[in-house]
Amino acid sequence: MSDLLERLRERGWRLTAQRRVVAEVLDGDHVHYTADEVHARASARLPEIARATVYNTLSELVSIGEVIEVSTDGRAKRYDPNARHTHQHLVCSKCGTIRDVHPSGDPLAELPEAERYGFTISDASITYRGTCPQCAAA
Template structure:
């Protein structure tokens, strides 16, 4: 992910206003070094801007997604996490007990994909 200044410039060039709320969401994402939920972003943003609404966070995340600045990951069960775009493509492992998410390199599943194709003629989409 580009730094906050770079992201703000991209939004400005596309004609979007740089509201304090959008800046707080960007700062919360930038400060995270992991995948974060909208609720976690909201909690972080509220530390500096107590009146920010969760719906504002969701709208801002949608705007950032549409402009290729963040990536949304659907972990199933209505659980979505966000991380900066530009991160190398990867898969996610999710612990069923604690919910922890770990990134794994995209090539890890290549052997499994090849075995499924060879044994069963099944072309698995593991992206």
């Protein structure tokens, strides 16, 4: 994740302790925390970090494309740092767990011209829903 900090610096960002901590929390694959979870984990390392700062930093990371915002259920948005490799999401309807998955087709190519209504389409995201093994066993 230090390369993320590097990229941020190249964009002229001021590297504050708060931003560093948020970036560290988001480190790793298959991480899909809510803003609140990011705040909780960041607080563990930097107790005085403000909620607003976490929201600000997450929004900035999303706007420059380093992190993807995932809203699967109308509850809290989740933040997915694995933005450099296109992938889709598999969500457990019961516990809300999210996995990154890689389907075979290209959904963008599968939308006929007649179904585009003049839109300029930039992106397609697929959400698979089901029950995870843990919840199925319970």
